[in-house]
Amino acid sequence: MTTMHSNQPRLDRRAAIRVLLAERGELLVVTGLGSTTYDAASVADDERNFYLWGAMGGAVMVGLGLAIARPGRPVLVVTGDGDTLMGLSALATVGVQSPPNLAIAVFDNGRYAETGMQPSHTDSAVDLVGVARSCGIEIAIDITDKAALAEFARRVQRKERTLFARVAIHADEPPRVLPPRDGVLLKNRFRQATGVES
Amino acid sequence: MPNPEPSSDWRDRIFGALKSAEIRQVGYVPDAGHSRLIELCQGDPDIRAVSLTTEEEGIALAAGAWLGGQRCALLMQSSGVGNCINMLSLAKSCRFPLTMLVTMRGEWAEFNPWQVAMGSKTQAALELMDVLVYRVEQEADAAETVAAALDIAFNGGLATAVLLSQRLIGAKRWVK
Numbered sequence: 576m577t578t579m580h581s582n583q584p585r586l587d588r589r590a591a592i593r594v595l596l597a598e599r600g601e602l603l604v605v606t607g608l609g610s611t612t613y614d615a616a617s618v619a620d621d622e623r624n625f626y627l628w629g630a631m632g633g634a635v636m637v638g639l640g641l642a643i644a645r646p647g648r649p650v651l652v653v654t655g656d657g658d659t660l661m662g663l664s665a666l667a668t669v670g671v672q673s674p675p676n677l678a679i680a681v682f683d684n685g686r687y688a689e690t691g692m693q694p695s696h697t698d699s700a701v702d703l704v705g706v707a708r709s710c711g712i713e714i715a716i717d718i719t720d721k722a723a724l725a726e727f728a729r730r731v732q733r734k735e736r737t738l739f740a741r742v743a744i745h746a747d748e749p750p751r752v753l754p755p756r757d758g759v760l761l762k763n764r765f766r767q768a769t770g771v772e773s
Numbered sequence: 774m775p776n777p778e779p780s781s782d783w784r785d786r787i788f789g790a791l792k793s794a795e796i797r798q799v800g801y802v803p804d805a806g807h808s809r810l811i812e813l814c815q816g817d818p819d820i821r822a823v824s825l826t827t828e829e830e831g832i833a834l835a836a837g838a839w840l841g842g843q844r845c846a847l848l849m850q851s852s853g854v855g856n857c858i859n860m861l862s863l864a865k866s867c868r869f870p871l872t873m874l875v876t877m878r879g880e881w882a883e884f885n886p887w888q889v890a891m892g893s894k895t896q897a898a899l900e901l902m903d904v905l906v907y908r909v910e911q912e913a914d915a916a917e918t919v920a921a922a923l924d925i926a927f928n929g930g931l932a933t934a935v936l937l938s939q940r941l942i943g944a945k946r947w948v949k
Contacts, residue, residue, distance in 0.1 A: 605837070625840055630863035633833035637863075640837025640845060643798055643821050664826040665833075672823060758867030762840065771842030 579699060580685065580743060584719045588614055588682055588744040594724045595653065595680060599623075600732060603641060603769060607634035607654025609689040611682055615653060616754035622768035628756050632662030635679055639669055642677035645769070649676050649731050656683040656697045663706065669737060670711025678731040678738035679707075684746040692746060707739035715739040783941075784809040786916035787874070791820075791846055794923040798823060798838045798845035800831035806876030806942040807848045814848075828853035829860035836869045844927055847873045851895040851936070852888065861902040864932040871932040872922050873904070881939040896936060904932045909941060 592614040596604070604624045606612045611634075612626040625641075627634055638652035659666075659681045669677065685698030697703055707715035714736050718724050727740050755761060766772035780786055788810055791799070799814040800823045801807060814822040825831050831847040838845035849857075854875060864871045878885075879892025891898075899906050907922050909915045915937065922933040 603841075627863070629866060630833065630860055632829070633836075633860055633863055636830045636833030637837035637840070639823075640798060640834040640839075640843075641841040642837075643823070644838045644841025644843035662830070662833075665830055667826050668823065668830055672821075758863075762867040762869065765840055766842065769840075771840075 579697070579702065583743050585684075585743045585745045586719070586721065586724065588684070588747075589617055589749050590721070591682065591724060591742055591744060592618055592653065594721055595651065595728050597728070601648050602731065603645065603648050603650045605634055605638045605641065605650070605652045607631075607652070607658035609655060609658070610748070611653045611655050611658075612754065613749075613751045614682070617749070617752040620754045622764045624754070625761060625765050626754050628758065631658055632665070634658050635662055635665040635669060638677055638679065639665070639672060639674065642674040643672070646674070646676055648769070649678065649734050651731055652677070652679045654679070654681060655688070656681055656685060656695045656703065657687045657689075659703060660696055660701070666707050666710040666712065666739070670707075673711065673737045675736055676734040678727075678740070680727070680740045680742055682744045683741050684744045686746045688746065688748055703741045704739070712737050712739045717741050717743070719743045782809070783912040783915040785813065787919050788813040790916045790920040790923060792817075793920065794927065795844055796846045796923070797821065797843040798834065799848060800825050800834045800845060801848035802826075802828055802831075802850065802853055804848065804850045804876055806850065806937065807874070810848060810874070828856040831873075832857050832860040832863055832871065835871050836863050836867065839869050844870070846923070847871070849873060849875055851875055851877045851879065851892045854895045854898055854934070855891045858898060858902060861904065861932065865903055868930040869932070870926040870930055871904075872919075872926045873934040874919065875934055875936050876942055877936055877939045879939070883939065892939075899934050902932075904934050906934050906936060908936045908938065910938050912941060915941070
């Protein structure tokens with residue numbers, strides 16, 4: 576089988592997350608199991624990040640519940656292709672709900688980095704941007720350079736439409752940056768830092 | 774908005790329990806036994822009714838809602854509980870409050886034997902994942918059992934489920 580994106584330019588994942596979180600303002604962040612959690616923590620272990628350390632396939636739906644609950648704040652889900660594929664149906668549910676303050680950025684290296692770089696379905700057959708569009712997420716874009724990523728980050732802040740971006744990243748493993756793993760701590764500090772629990 | 778007046782229909786009274794507990798999001802997979810409750814949720818301007826493609830989406834939706842300061846309840850059929858198992862680790866690991874209202878299949882006057890496999894293991898599966906399970910057999914107990922489950926979930930940070938027995942809901946008519 577041919578490789579779909581083999582000649583495409585790709586971003587460094589740590590550079591990409593810095594672009595997304597550089598001027599985060601009121602942004603609330605949910606990250607998926609594995610590398611995107613380390614990526615977010617590499618910028619800063621911010622209390623307004625909710626990291627999933629398990630529940631693979633759940634990141635997009637956590638973002639949806641959060642976005643519905645907090646319509647005044649931009650919500651960004653940053654997750655990988657593996658997590659997105661496991662919860663692919665969540666894109667259909669997001670398409671139906673379409674909260675204007677929800678954005679999803681999938682860091683796609685076509686690999687399961689956490690388990691030994693085995694190819695994922697996006698390496699050969701599956702086009703996540705096409706999937707997102709078919710699910711009714713009209714603004715779904717393929718990002719391969721920093722300028723487009725910076726424009727996406729600005730658009731997230733505007734909270735005008737549900738956004739989906741596939742961000743092409745290199746299949747490498749930068750040094751892991753591990754945020755806290757205590758789920759109760761992560762939950763409580765997120766609620767306190769974002770003003771829903773005193 | 775004032776809470777609905779007590780109704781003679783037990784499904785309406787369950788809805789009253791959801792309103793009293795200030796539920797603002799309801800995730801559901803369409804289900805005949807829950808159809809009245811789903812309609813009531815869809816018709817309430819203070820509730821966001823979120824149709825799911827599969828039940829585990831709801832566990833994550835409820836977690837996100839709580840992170841954002843809203844309470845979410847889930848409606849599903851017993852077969853859907855099986856779809857939730859790994860995602861329930863999210864509720865357990867973070868002690869997210871959770872209430873699942875589960876209509877039972879495969880236990881009484883069941884036409885379809887394929888429903889028995891999951892229906893007969895629904896309670897055990899939930900309890901394996903440390904979900905607190907209540908069971909309702911009588912109409913008169915339905916609303917107050919749901920209210921109790923919501924109370925311990927949201928005030929105690931626990932995952933709970935209320936199983937609404939098939940005898941309570943009534944057998945599905947297969948030949949129309």
